[in-house]
Structure formats: structure tokens, C-alpha cells
Amino acid sequence: MEIKRLSAQSWRFDPGVPVVGAAAVCGPKEGEGPLGKDMDHIFSDLRLGQKSFEKAEQLMQMQAARIALERAHLPMENLDFFCGGDLLNQLTPTCFTARTLGASFLGLFSACATSTAALSLAALAVASGAVANAMALSSSHTCTAERQFRYPNEYGSQKPPYSQQTATAAGALVLSRSGQALAKLSGVTLGKVIDIQITDPFKLGPAMAPAFADTVSAHLRDWQRQPEDYDLILSGDLGRHGSAIALELLKRKGIHLPEKQYADCGLLLYGEDDSVFAGGSGCGCAASVGFGHILRRIAQGELKRVLLVATGALLSPLANQQQETIPGIAHGVILEGIGNAAQEKPLDNPSENSSRIPFEGGNEDA
Amino acid sequence: MGKKPQPEPWFQQLMDQKVPSKKTGRNCLIAFVSGALFCAAAQLFEILLQTYTELDTDTRRSVVLICVIGLVALLTGLGWYDKLGQKLGAGLAVPISGFANSVAASMLEHKSEGMVLGSGCNSFKLAGAVVVFGIAAAFFVALIALLLGAV
Numbered sequence: 447m448e449i450k451r452l453s454a455q456s457w458r459f460d461p462g463v464p465v466v467g468a469a470a471v472c473g474p475k476e477g478e479g480p481l482g483k484d485m486d487h488i489f490s491d492l493r494l495g496q497k498s499f500e501k502a503e504q505l506m507q508m509q510a511a512r513i514a515l516e517r518a519h520l521p522m523e524n525l526d527f528f529c530g531g532d533l534l535n536q537l538t539p540t541c542f543t544a545r546t547l548g549a550s551f552l553g554l555f556s557a558c559a560t561s562t563a564a565l566s567l568a569a570l571a572v573a574s575g576a577v578a579n580a581m582a583l584s585s586s587h588t589c590t591a592e593r594q595f596r597y598p599n600e601y602g603s604q605k606p607p608y609s610q611q612t613a614t615a616a617g618a619l620v621l622s623r624s625g626q627a628l629a630k631l632s633g634v635t636l637g638k639v640i641d642i643q644i645t646d647p648f649k650l651g652p653a654m655a656p657a658f659a660d661t662v663s664a665h666l667r668d669w670q671r672q673p674e675d676y677d678l679i680l681s682g683d684l685g686r687h688g689s690a691i692a693l694e695l696l697k698r699k700g701i702h703l704p705e706k707q708y709a710d711c712g713l714l715l716y717g718e719d720d721s722v723f724a725g726g727s728g729c730g731c732a733a734s735v736g737f738g739h740i741l742r743r744i745a746q747g748e749l750k751r752v753l754l755v756a757t758g759a760l761l762s763p764l765a766n767q768q769q770e771t772i773p774g775i776a777h778g779v780i781l782e783g784i785g786n787a788a789q790e791k792p793l794d795n796p797s798e799n800s801s802r803i804p805f806e807g808g809n810e811d812a
Numbered sequence: 813m814g815k816k817p818q819p820e821p822w823f824q825q826l827m828d829q830k831v832p833s834k835k836t837g838r839n840c841l842i843a844f845v846s847g848a849l850f851c852a853a854a855q856l857f858e859i860l861l862q863t864y865t866e867l868d869t870d871t872r873r874s875v876v877l878i879c880v881i882g883l884v885a886l887l888t889g890l891g892w893y894d895k896l897g898q899k900l901g902a903g904l905a906v907p908i909s910g911f912a913n914s915v916a917a918s919m920l921e922h923k924s925e926g927m928v929l930g931s932g933c934n935s936f937k938l939a940g941a942v943v944v945f946g947i948a949a950a951f952f953v954a955l956i957a958l959l960l961g962a963v
Contacts, residue, residue: 498924598921600888601938602897602904602913606834643817652827690830771817 447623449573455636456668459573462630462782466579466622467518469510470738472730473588473614480717484739485615486513492589492614503532503587504539506616508546511583514618514737518625520579525549525620527576529567530583531560532729533591533612543583550577557758558654558683559637560584561733562777565619566634569779572621579623585616586728595763596647609648610685611722613715617733619741628745633780635668637661639760641773647766650759651688651724657774658684658757659695665753665778666701673703677749680740682732682756682776683712685725711735711756732756736781744783751782839901846903854880854907877908884912889920914938 450458469486477488487509494502507530515522528547531554532539544551556563564582571577589599591612597603621631640660644653658681666672673679684692689710696703711732712725736754743749755778766772819827854876861872887893893913897904904910918937922930936943 500924593921597938598917600891600894600913600917600920602888602894602910602917604839604898604901604905608831642823643819645817649827649831652831656823687827687831691826694826694830769816 447573447575449570452633452668453664455638455664456633457570457573458633458669459569459631462632463569463572463621464623464625464627464784465619465629465631465741465781466625466627467514467516467520467581467620468618468628468737468741469513469517470617470734471506471510471513471615472734473506475588476613476615476715476726476734479715479719481715481735481739484742485734486510486738489614492587499587499589499593500534500538503534503585503590503616504542506587506614507532507539507543507583507585507618510585510616510618511543511547511581514581514583514620517628518579518620518622520620520622520625522547524579525581526578527551527568527571527580528583529554529571529580530564530585530618531555532585533557534594539585539587539590540583547581549581556756556775556777557760558586558727558729558731559756559758559775559777560729561617561682561736562634562754562756562779563636563758565621565631565779566636566777568619568621569631569634572623575623579621579625581618581620583616583618584729584733586612586614586730588612588614588728591728595761605723606648607723608651608685608687609723610650610683610712610725610727611716612728613683613712613726613731613734615715615728615730615734617730617735617737619737627784629741630782630784631779632751632782633669635661635665635778637664637755637776637778639773639775641771643771645766645769645771647761647763647772650727650761650772651683651685652691653688653759653761653772654682654757654774654776655684655688655692655695657776658688658692658755659699661755661776661778662696662703662753663699663701665755673701673707676707676751676753678740679703679708679753680732680736680755681708681710682736682754682758683725683727684710684757685712685723685727686710687724688757689713714739729756741781744781747783749783751780754779754781842900843902843906846900847906848903850903850907850909880908881912884909885916888913888916893917911939911942 448460471487496502528549529552537553561584568580568582640657715726716722757776760773919931922934
């Protein structure tokens with residue numbers, strides 16, 4: 447496989463890194479949303495029967511990893527490389543997942559852009575031949591994120607209309623040089639940190655919008671493409687208002703992204719649910735929508751080429767209290783169908799799948 | 813502390829166009845009405861205690877406060893208070909209910925880290941500031957009163 451360097455932030459893979467396994471799992475609220483049918487496992491309880499939400503997030507990751515490996519027909523002990531992350535300090539859930547998986551591991555933090563950051567690294571590792579296969583995974587849990595970044599979950603503060611809900615979800619993707627491909631990853635564009643000097647920790651969509659616009663414009667410049675060359679350009683979790691700002695910023699850069707070709711994972715995940723205010727957010731948002739719903743549509747041939755740009759607000763509660771700003775970052779990956787419609791095969795039915803891969807939370811060691 | 817960073821004017825303008833502002837007027841009105849009703853209910857409870865019990869004024873007030881705190885802690889534990897807080901805002905946050913909720917929510921949140929280092933140490937994580945600045949303010953008000961010879 448050839449890696450073609452298009453710029454210092456963009457690489458094209460010829461003929462594309464095969465995606466051989468994918469999984470998306472989520473919590474109860476996300477399961478009731480419009481994408482519930484495309485989730486491989488929906489947990490009915492936010493605690494997953496565990497004593498802490500942190501432990502629950504770890505088990506949610508493990509379930510996503512297990513389903514993705516199962517779908518890739520790759521035994522856990524044969525996984526070469528695992529990279530991923532979450533929103534918690536010390537990337538605790540991911541480190542524990544890595545302990546169970548036993549593959550060589552790099553933990554990443556790009557806030558909510560971690561899903562595509564991990565996927566980019568995994569793709570570069572597989573495409574370069576450094577490893578034969580790799581898994582990228584990321585997750586978020588509303589209760590673990592809320593307490594770390596804002597207030598205790600039961601604290602009765604009044605949230606503004608532009609706040610967003612951290613998704614309880616996880617997504618995993620397995621890339622491998624061998625095996626039957628569901629889709630292919632044909633290139634990545636890594637983003638730069640863009641700081642528009644926002645300090646309000648509830649205005650994360652607007653804080654990330656400039657990073658999204660920067661990565662998308664760099665991507666189109668490096669590939670010499672137009673938005674029309676994609677069936678869909680997806681942002682991770684800009685939310686309702688962040689999306690509007692992002693489209694306007696792109697327009698000012700001379701890039702007209704038609705609304706039908708653009709979607710935001712945070713808005714897709716919850717639909718018109720007002721209780722999440724401006725939409726969903728979190729590492730698990732882009733991961734579960736991108737690696738679940740979107741990949742499924744690519745595998746089924748409904749979408750040919752998608753640019754998934756997960757967006758992250760690099761918010762530190764400590765730095766924020768010290769009057770620091772909230773910089774944004776966005777990383778893009780191109781997911782494509784494998785070309786020949788005859789080869790495109792629907793993913794297993796999730797209900798069949800979840801009965802085949804039972805949730806093994808109860809058997810996990812502490 | 814230095815000057816707070818601000819987005820450049822062109823971006824601020826874009827945000828003003830695309831991001832809805834907090835409905836401050838509406839929120840204030842809801843808080844005013846709901847806070848008043850909440851306090852009136854507590855006052856009504858005190859009047860009922862006065863009518864039907866032999867308790868003196870100080871004891872009656874303590875009983876009312878304890879009942880409000882207990883009720884808020886229960887609502888917090890059941891996961892209802894945060895939903896009410898979202899709707900009523902300062903109407904619930906300003907009376908003693910806000911204080912009780914901040915303690916109960918912090919204790920619940922840190923239950924997984926143990927009774928002492930978790931719930932115990934974190935119980936005044938949010939309410940601590942109210943206690944500290946409340947006592948400091950009381951000290952200075954008392955000092956001024958003393959100097960003016962009012963005490």
C-alpha cells in the first residue's frame with residue numbers, strides 16, 4: 447500500500463486501508479434517538495450495573511471493541527495495535543480497555559475529535575506496514591464527563607440554550623491489510639489547533655467551528671476537491687449553532703457547502719430532541735455515528751464517499767478558571783465504499799449481532 | 813487576574829447572529845414567581861406548625877428549614893431536582909434549597925470514591941464558597957456595627 451504525502455497534514459492511501467470491523471454502542475437516551483436502529487448494542491442503564499459511571503464507560507468501550515473484533519473475524523490476541531481515547535483524566539477507561547485487549551497501545555487526547563485522531567493514527571500505522579491491523583476506539587459517557595468538566599450530575603444549575611449533551615456512546619473501527627473489507631479509509635487530514643478566544647465552557651460548538659472550517663478547507667485544498675466530490679461532509683459535534691457558524695466560516699473562505707451535503711453527528715444522534723439543547727457532543731458522538739450509522743450506509747452502498755471531521759474543544763476546567771481560552775481542533779478522515787456494488791454487503795443485523803455477542807460486563811474483572 | 817480573553821469583534825458578531833442568547837428576562841420572571849411561591853409554601857408550613865403545635869418561633873423555623881433541606885435532598889437523590897432547577901433556575905437556587913442541593917449532589921456524585929474521601933471531602937465542594945464568604949461577610953458587617961456603636 448502506498449502512502450502519498452499531499453501536505454504536512456494530509457496523506458492519501460492507495461488503494462485505501464480496508465475497514466474490516468466496526469461497532470457502535472450507546473446508552474438508553476441515544477438508543478431511543480433516530481439512530482438507535484443502527485447501534486450494535488444499546489445499554490438500558492447508564493451504570494451498566496456497575497458501581498461507578500467510570501467503570502460503566504470502560505465496559506461500554508469493551509463491548510464496542512468486542513463487537514468490532516468479532517465482525518472483523520479477528521481474535522483479540524491477534525490485534526497488533528490499539529489506539530484510542532476518551533474525555534476523562536488519564537484516559538482511564540481507554541487504558542483499562544487496552545489492558546484487556548493486550549495489544550500495543552497509544553492513548554490519545556483530542557477532546558471530542560479523538561475518534562478521528564485515533565483512526566488517522568491507526569490508518570497511518572496500517573498503511574505504512576508498521577502493523578498488520580489496528581483498532582481505533584473512543585467513547586464518552588454523559589455522567590463521567592459532566593462531573594469532570596462541569597458540575598455534579600444532580601446539581602440543579604440552569605443550562606443555556608447553546609449548551610450540548612455529552613453522548614453516552616462508544617465506537618470502534620478495525621483496520622487490517624487482510625480480511626473482508628466493509629469500506630476503505632482512503633486518506634486523512636490532521637487538524638491544527640485553532641483558538642478563537644472563547645472562554646464560555648457552554649459555547650463549545652462556536653469554539654470548535656473555526657477548527658472544522660480550517661481542517662475542511664485544508665483538506666479540499668490538499669486533495670484539490672470540491673464539497674460536491676463527497677456525498678456527505680460530517681462534523682463531529684458542532685451542534686446547531688456551531689454548525690451554522692462553521693458553514694458561514696466556510697462560505698467566507700469561498701467554500702460553499704450545501705446543507706444537504708453536510709450533517710453534524712451531534713444533531714443526527716438525537717434528532718429534534720430539545721432536552722439536549724444544541725445537540726450531542728463527546729468523543730462517543732462522532733465515533734458511534736461515524737463508525738455505526740455512517741459506515742453502515744457506506745457498506746450498503748448508499749453513500750460512496752464521506753469526509754468525517756470529528757471536532758474537539760480542548761477545554762480544561764482548571765485552565766478555564768484561570769481565564770484561559772478553549773482552543774478547538776478537528777481531524778478529518780475519508781471513508782469510502784469499496785467501489786464494486788456487488789462486493790458491498792450489508793452489515794449484520796444489529797439485533798442478530800447483539801444476541802451473538804452478549805454483553806459480558808458481569809464477567810469483567812475489576 | 814488579567815483581562816479575560818475575548819473573540820475578535822467579527823467572530824463575536826457572527827456568534828451574536830447565530831447563537832441564541834440566554835432568555836434572561838424570562839428566566840428572571842420565572843425565578844421570581846417560583847421562588848416566591850416556594851417561600852410562601854414554606855411560610856404556610858410554618859403557620860400550620862404555629863396553629864397545630866406548641867413549638868416556639870425558633871424551633872418552628874428550624875423545623876421548616878430541616879423539612880425543606882430534607883425534601884430537596886430527597887428530590888436530588890431521585891434525580892428530579894436538576895430537572896426542576898433547569899426550569900426554575902434562581903427560584904430554587906437562591907433559597908436554602910440551592911444550598912441543600914449543592915451538598916446532596918456533590919455527596920451523591922462522589923459516593924463511588926468512599927464515604928470519607930469521596931462524599932465527605934467533596935460535600936462542600938460547591939457550597940463551601942457560600943459558607944466561607946457568608947462568614948467573612950458576617951464578620952465585617954458585625955465589625956462595622958460594633959464600630960458604629962450599634963451593638
